[in-house]
Amino acid sequence: MLVQTTNSLRVAVLGSGVAGATAARTLADRGAEVTVFEAGFGIGGRTSTRISRDGPQYQFDHGAQYIGQPKTEIFKDGLDGWIKDGSVKEWSGRFASVDGLKINDTSKKGRWVGYPRMNSICSNLLHHENIKVKTETRADASRNGEVWELRHGKTKENLGNFDWLIASDRNSGAHHRKDLSSANVKEFTDGIRDIQSVKSITAMIVFEKALNLNMDGLQFTGNDPRFGSLGWVARDTSKPGRERNDGKECWVLQSHPDAAKQLLKGKYKINEIREMAKDVLVHDFLEILPYLLADSNAENNNIDVPPIVASTGHRWSAAFPIPTQQFIEMESQLITSKRFVACGDYFGKFSGKIEGAYLSGRSAANEIIGLNEELFQ
Template identity: 25%
Template sequence: MKIAIIGAGIAGLAAADELSRAGHDIVLHDKGRGAGGRMSTRRAQTPSGKCRWDHGAQYFTVRSEAFRTRLKPLMDAGAIAQWSPRLVTAETAEGRWTFAERSLEDEMFVGTPSMNALIKAMAETHKVHWSSRVMAIETDGAVKTLVLEGGGRDGPFDAVVCAIPAEQAASLLEPVSPRLASEASGVRSAPCWAAMLAFEGDVGVDWDGASVRQGPLAWVARDGSKPGRGNAETWVLHATPEWATASLDLAPQEAADLLARAFIELIGAPSPVYSAAHRWLLAKVESGVGEAFGWDANASIGAVGDWRIAPRVEAAWQSGHSLGEFLSR
């Protein structure tokens, strides 16, 4: 079969891996300018030099042997590496912050030299059209055609797999598969503001990541502690879903300043020499479907993504991989 996959993130590429291995002709379309999505990396020139931040997914874990087997050649090639940070939990007690060390529950991995290296490596063996936004799926009997932004078209295809966030998938799928669209419509994702900071020197803490129990911050991480990042004192701050929801209309620099102020109060750091922020509208799935993938046999259309299972990188891979296995039987 000739199959189109909409979305070249972890889920879409996992499906492409399995379907290509079974001999299907696969084409992927992704609206992004390049590999990344929620595993993107931001780069900027700062007074401390050129810096980078993993402002989306901070790391990923590996709990299944199937996922570990898929990642092994990527680790051998240097596209991913294990990250062993010192982690703490930060909370206030009588007006002062305390930091309790916590152990690693799972091995933690990152792309190297940035998170999107994992996506880049997986995409290398596939035909991916970047900067290609799919506006609609047209069907004519068993034949399907993708309608692209700007008036372009791609097809014909025997099947289409939708591998984009649920809220975006719902409107795209509604005209061609109401059942899959209904499943996607029931999913809710929380937003997140991510602030990116650079400091001139060491900020004076002996840990690399903290889960924060009070205030606007949920997670802070020393990005420079990850493998392949160099020695820059760079930090990523993720806001709580509640703060992000209440602050959706902030200008990016205003959000960055507010979150940086909370971080300074948390650790007593000096002011950063650089700050910026990015708003993720669909950051973390709060309620998923509960099934690894969706497949509409009558329409020959599928749906995959972390929103089918859980908000983890591995769950996105499992979703795409499972659909690929199903269609390759």
């Protein structure tokens, strides 16, 4: 039963990705008072949407590309709810995997995306009278008696006291971050430092007009050097809600993990990495376009490639986890004595996927609800 008025439980959530947003909404629906702290400009985590700031406005789903077929009934119910409320729609089109000279059609697989952009999933989850969202706010947490005290990481402004703390961003416990350095949750921070990340770089490009390519998404196996660093390319403007009226076409290019690992060796300056990501991925995509266009236009031989009018690069540092067995075996991590729960897509059997993040966020919220039953009657 949904509770419309708040109970006395105050919960802080670090991170606004799918795990954090799911935990926040699950608790808010039961009446808890939730505040979500997001260090970035916008919400969504790996489902965030990049929107250009200068000149014509272009948008890209530069992280998670789509939601695949649900593996669990719990997530299927959640996805059905998102579809019903209009924050998710099916992405229809033509998709394929490319292995050498073989292009295998994979269009029959179900794919869903946030509508009208990928971060609409989290925006909808966090749109609730019991949830406050503070972006561009990196919060440092420490225990003050029986409550959590959160302060702004830069200004040291007091952000409030809370009964429970949920960490949905594993970077919160990283060596280079102070978010949890005074929280004394070593059971969590010691464990997550063993989790590595799949290397990933992304390029976002805009063509002056539509490519005459009858594919909306292509997955590359990484086994053929002709395809260079590419792991995935997608026509972003083919997704529901991303259509453009000016004839231009937005594409997202993502690296193959093996290629990204090699390309990032010895590189640490973020601006140089972004430029490299853009240059390498765009080059490799343009190199293979004649081959792909020739296949798409076998009858009319029209393989004209329009000019690129905008492009940018991005590096994902810790967005694609390689979890340890410890985290695979649990959906969230509860430290009851500290009133602390950690969640994220690095927990459970579906690591790195939106489904895994959703299940983990629900698990974290349910741990808190289970320990405070008297407040959730």
